[in-house]
Amino acid sequence: MSPWFGFLKKEWTESVKSYKLLLTVLIFSVLGILNPFTAKITPVVMKNFMPEGTVLNLPEPTALDSWLQFYKNFPQMGLLVFILLFSTMMSKEIEKGTLVILLTKGLRRSTVVTTKFVTGALYWTLAFLLTFFITYSYTAYYWDQSILHHLFLAGGCVYVFGLLLFTITLWGNTYFASAYGGLLVTLVVLVILFIIAIFPSAAEWNPLQLLTGSSGLLTGEVASKEMGVPFLVAIGTLLVFLIGTISHFNKKLL
Amino acid sequence: MVVSINNVSKRFGTKEVLKNVTLTIPDKSIFGFVGANGAGKTTLMKCMLGLLPLTSGSITIAGEPVTFGQTKSNAHIGYLPDVPEFYPYYTAREYLQLCAVITKMPKSERTSRIKELLELVGLSQTNSQIQAYSRGMKQRLGIAQALLNRPKLLICDEPTSALDPVGRAQILSILQAAKSETTVFFSTHILSDAEQICDRVAMLHNGTIIFEDELSALQQQVEHQFVFTFVQSVEQAQSRLADLEYDMTIEDGSLIVKLSNESERLQFMRELTERNLVIQSMHPHTRLLEKVVLEVLK
Numbered sequence: 001m002s003p004w005f006g007f008l009k010k011e012w013t014e015s016v017k018s019y020k021l022l023l024t025v026l027i028f029s030v031l032g033i034l035n036p037f038t039a040k041i042t043p044v045v046m047k048n049f050m051p052e053g054t055v056l057n058l059p060e061p062t063a064l065d066s067w068l069q070f071y072k073n074f075p076q077m078g079l080l081v082f083i084l085l086f087s088t089m090m091s092k093e094i095e096k097g098t099l100v101i102l103l104t105k106g107l108r109r110s111t112v113v114t115t116k117f118v119t120g121a122l123y124w125t126l127a128f129l130l131t132f133f134i135t136y137s138y139t140a141y142y143w144d145q146s147i148l149h150h151l152f153l154a155g156g157c158v159y160v161f162g163l164l165l166f167t168i169t170l171w172g173n174t175y176f177a178s179a180y181g182g183l184l185v186t187l188v189v190l191v192i193l194f195i196i197a198i199f200p201s202a203a204e205w206n207p208l209q210l211l212t213g214s215s216g217l218l219t220g221e222v223a224s225k226e227m228g229v230p231f232l233v234a235i236g237t238l239l240v241f242l243i244g245t246i247s248h249f250n251k252k253l254l
Numbered sequence: 255m256v257v258s259i260n261n262v263s264k265r266f267g268t269k270e271v272l273k274n275v276t277l278t279i280p281d282k283s284i285f286g287f288v289g290a291n292g293a294g295k296t297t298l299m300k301c302m303l304g305l306l307p308l309t310s311g312s313i314t315i316a317g318e319p320v321t322f323g324q325t326k327s328n329a330h331i332g333y334l335p336d337v338p339e340f341y342p343y344y345t346a347r348e349y350l351q352l353c354a355v356i357t358k359m360p361k362s363e364r365t366s367r368i369k370e371l372l373e374l375v376g377l378s379q380t381n382s383q384i385q386a387y388s389r390g391m392k393q394r395l396g397i398a399q400a401l402l403n404r405p406k407l408l409i410c411d412e413p414t415s416a417l418d419p420v421g422r423a424q425i426l427s428i429l430q431a432a433k434s435e436t437t438v439f440f441s442t443h444i445l446s447d448a449e450q451i452c453d454r455v456a457m458l459h460n461g462t463i464i465f466e467d468e469l470s471a472l473q474q475q476v477e478h479q480f481v482f483t484f485v486q487s488v489e490q491a492q493s494r495l496a497d498l499e500y501d502m503t504i505e506d507g508s509l510i511v512k513l514s515n516e517s518e519r520l521q522f523m524r525e526l527t528e529r530n531l532v533i534q535s536m537h538p539h540t541r542l543l544e545k546v547v548l549e550v551l552k
Contacts, residue, residue, distance in 0.1 A: 006352060006355030006356055009352075010341065013343065014343065097337070097339045098339045100305070101339075101399060102356055104304075104305070105353055105402075107356045109324065250323055251323070253305070
């Protein structure tokens, strides 16, 4: 086994022993079930809460309602939980000093960053696939999904945006070497992206479009080609932050 | 020489922590690096490991120059930090296996080397996770990981400072045993520890090496002193010996007497008999290094 895979195995063991795997599976499975369930039950709940005698003409829920729940819950609640779970990957090791022994044994600093990135990316993939396919399966059971446009592309957009935010968190966490550093940087980047989004022309390249435009992709209001540039910008920014993390960690005093 | 430190200076902002430090460490020796807390010992060790960049000067280890960040010289070093931190969910064996993978130790060698080291440090019977370890056990595991790749140089930063007497004795005996395989460079502010096992000693004070020598040479620098206790009170003994020209002081209820050679010692014994002083105990003054340090700092 090479040092890279050896350290990746350590990251995996750590995540399992600290219940991250269990939490990810539980939280994102529940989130997956919640999407079609909320869509199905909302009209019933609304009827029950209306004053007696109120005539309410609610359309029957469709697959679109279930997926709109997905694009509301997953990028908000799901992404927040994920970032919180993995926001201290680097600072914890820097603060405790657990890396010092291994680095003096010849472990490459880039190995530390890339294995942590890969571990986070694998967990994000697991979280995404669980929620996506549970939502997909239940929605397919209740409704006809043929009315939806670009279902997988819309999912891919949210997935890439989540990966970008995780990379930014990793950079902030490495740079500030504190638990809140990563979260603060992520928050600041998000605020900047939202400010940029005020200008309509920025939608052509703003990575935030991957998030805000995903429901439009489903309804057909947003064409798939409109996501091309934001997608490339997101990937490019992700790489810049990843290389930046490696470069900063190479110079970090431990 | 396994280590050569040449005119090393290290500055943190305006504070100069190391000032033109020059030091060489001979092969297969135990080199004690003493100094008060904050003297710069850990900083020098981190510079030797490439964990801190030098402001000026150079360091070579086993002929390899040390560079900041990724340094090839670390292949020759085993390092035990002052407070070694491990992954708490691993057992000692699992942690050493991770270290073996990182050092690229051949698979065929791993199991036997890990077994050998766990026996050396007395952890072979322990299968619990590291989170259940005492400070002493962690320190012993720290030595095991540091010796894993048969380093030419073992660097230990204050390995005994927070241990109880039993733990300290265990660590010192492990370091002594390691001398047959490697050169040991260990820092401490507990002078008796250095005195107990070191061949050479250097002292760092305010970022400067204020002395460096073999322990035996240091012993010669200090005039021989003996500690006496008597059946009579120490004051009584001193007054009965007052007419003699011996350098005597009272310390903790004992009489400390400077006796430079064998004939002087015999003469002193005769004087005691003549003055009806009955010896209860007599032993050499063991706090030698402490004395040297105090004299140097004067």
